[in-house]
Amino acid sequence: MRVGIISFAHVHAPAYAVALHQIPGAVLGGIWDDVPERGQQAATQYETTFFADRELLLASVDTVIVASENRGHREHVLAAAAAGVPVLCEKPLATTLADAQAMIQACEAAGVALGTAFPVRYSAAVQSLRTAVQSGLLGETLMIRATNRGTYPGGWFGDPELAGGGALMDHTVHVADLLRWIWQREFTQVYAEAATRHHEIAVDDCGLLLITLDGGLIASLDPSWSRPVNAFPTWGDVTMEVTGTGGAANLDVFAQNVEFFGNARGRTEWRGWGDNLDRLLLEDWLGAIRENAPPPISGWDGLRAAELALAAYRSAATHLPVALPLS
Template structure:
């Protein structure tokens, strides 16, 4: 008979990020997990956003009022879902409490904050993983296998898109101070992470342009809403990324991500969120998008919890999160310099 598994104590810290609800739903009924949540920064959120104890009650999750209370509970791991600019403080507190950390992306809004998070987790001997669920899609696994087997030959370049609706329901996403930027900060990191895993190389040159043509008349949106980023990798691969909030508010789905990779041996394109059944409901007035396939959040959490139990290094780890943040920082520097080519810090 298999010995019973001691449940892991997992704390979800903050409900700022839209994935917090998904993580809670996936964790609360697992027999191998004890769940606790906290969202003290709810006090600074707009009154029309459901946060704090009300959000926890809606999702059937145990709740405490402060991060300190959650960490005094002695969690084995925490999931940081705070506003991007607050990731550092929450992650450092978790590391000091001896908890392994899964942190929402981007890892931070400043490179030096991400470096501090990585250093703190290393010093405490705890894992730091960056929440990039697309890494766990079967489509990406197939693409990665083709690249690693040599079937695509030498990778020459790639074109990525990560387009979505302008974030709603969480106003901080369009606040440059709390989010660290707009569509560029929100979307480039996902594609950059996939390329980081595929190529195993540092980005050596970045050029970017952005604008606020989309949603420019919305006073709530104070960050860039459209962008195009060009990235050169050490081996010579050239990549372009469309990172816009260009999906209409009335669209049937939030958006999607695609990646086309071209090598000397061929071209492959993946669309991890494309599997769906569509149509119209409500008498034909409302478009419907019924996605199917793997739950990428579930696959990512399974990997993280497995690493917590075994001590294995997660992928993508904090170092991957730092490398992708450096690409974003270089893109933002390029935008500020009028589209100049910038070499990411290393």
């Protein structure tokens, strides 16, 4: 199956290219980028073809991954839908609800699959927690404390026009998806605070969300870019502390790592040895396309996660709780 990548703007794009070379039956069929030099460099590095015309790439592949700046997601997904090509879109699905809805509607009208890239679902630790919660092992869940703290990615992530927001936009959505998927509940309210404390940038780099789900379940989330870029041994974390009437559980998605001490980097480095979440995500996506099955993580899943981030921004601006859904 030939897979194209639209844009190497996102930091996750290289991991997708590497994973495609590892998956039996998958071929990285080409790259298009609105910055030709970046696209050509990636095509050379990952041994594929650079397409100067996005429509020619779409005509030559079976499915495509959109890994552009957040603002470009709508344009590229609509182009894929018009070409009849199933499309897996990087998170957040969109920076506005109107864009997310337009993307879903275009793909539904064209009869093509739209998926959202939430690889953290594929962590064995996450799936173990989901089994524990849904089997009743922990009893009734009372409270969840979650984090998705990271280092500031730099570049366009600090541009509010291209990114649609800062840390809250970038890091709320992963945990939002896990909350919906593990507990099978929807969000009903969010109260949030956001600020810029760690970096001199035009977007928020820290915040805290207090989230209410169906049935009154409460979760807190720290999605901050608060890890020191030049000192922290990895990019960040995804953690959950779950308290239930019958027990408790602590989740650390990236705890499987080897600690390296080397002169080349000048600091300690953690290198993960556990699940390759990007490969597992792509294997599941390609399997669904091959079997003409619904996408494992849908456009609607992406919309609901992005909606929580957008509601958090409204709350942070007014210092009041915001009811969900917005749409």
